[in-house]
Amino acid sequence: MVRAVFPGTFDPIHNGHIDIARRAMRLFDELIIAVYDEPSKSLLLSPPERLKLVHQTFADDDRVRVTLFSGLIVNFCREVEAQVIVRGLRVFSDFELEFRMALANHRLAPEIDVIALITSEENSFLSG
Template structure:
C-alpha cells in the first residue's frame, strides 16, 4: 500500500515555511496531499480556490505532492484519501500545545490516524501567514518569505483592498 500523508492548513497564504515542511515531508512519504481547508473562524485574504491555485504553482516541482481542498473533519478526509499520517509543522514551543490538542482529538476520532510533527527550519521559525499578511498590508517587504507567485498575488490583493477602502471613505 502506498504511504500517503496529508499536510493540512489554511495556507492563507502559503509561505516558504510551509514549502520547507512540504519539501522535507516529500522525502519521507511516497505521496503528500497538501489539503487546504476553510477555517470558519478566520477571515481569509484569498478564496479557497485561489489558495489551491497558488499552492499548485508553488509545489509543482515536487513530483509526489498534490494539492486538494476539503471541509469537515480532517480524519474523514484522511479516510477518503487512504491516508494514515497527518503532518503538522511547529515553529516554537508555543505552537506545541495547540498541535498536541489537535493530534489528540484526531486520535480520539480515529485511532488509526497518526500525527507527525516537524520542527520548522531555523530560518522559518518566525514565519506565519498572519505575520506575512500584516507586513504586506503595512508596506513591508515580503520577498523571500513567500514564493514569487504568492508575492505577486498578495501585492495585487492589497491594492484591491486599498481601492475598496478608498471608495468607502
C-alpha cells in the same frame, strides 16, 4: 505506500509551509496538501486563489497532490486513504495546540498518526 496529508489554510503559502512540505516529501511516498476551504477566520485570499498558489508551488512534483477540504481532517484522511497527518511546529505554544489536536484526532481515528516537523530556524518567525 504511505500517504500523508499536510493540512492548512495556506493564506498565502509561504517558505515555512514549503519547507515543511518538502521535508515531509522525503518521508512519505505521496503528500496531499489539503487547503482548508471553510475556516472560521478572515482570510486574505479565497479558497480557489489559495489552491492555485499551492498547486503552482508544487507543480513539478508528481508525488504531491493539492486539493481543497472541509470538515474534520481525520474524515478527509480516511477519504483519501492517508495514514499520516503532517504538522509544522514553530514555537512551544504550537506544540501545546497541536498536541491537544493530535489527541482528539487519535480518539476519532486511532489508525491515523500525526507527525510534527520542527520548522527550520530561518522560517521560525513566519506565522501559520
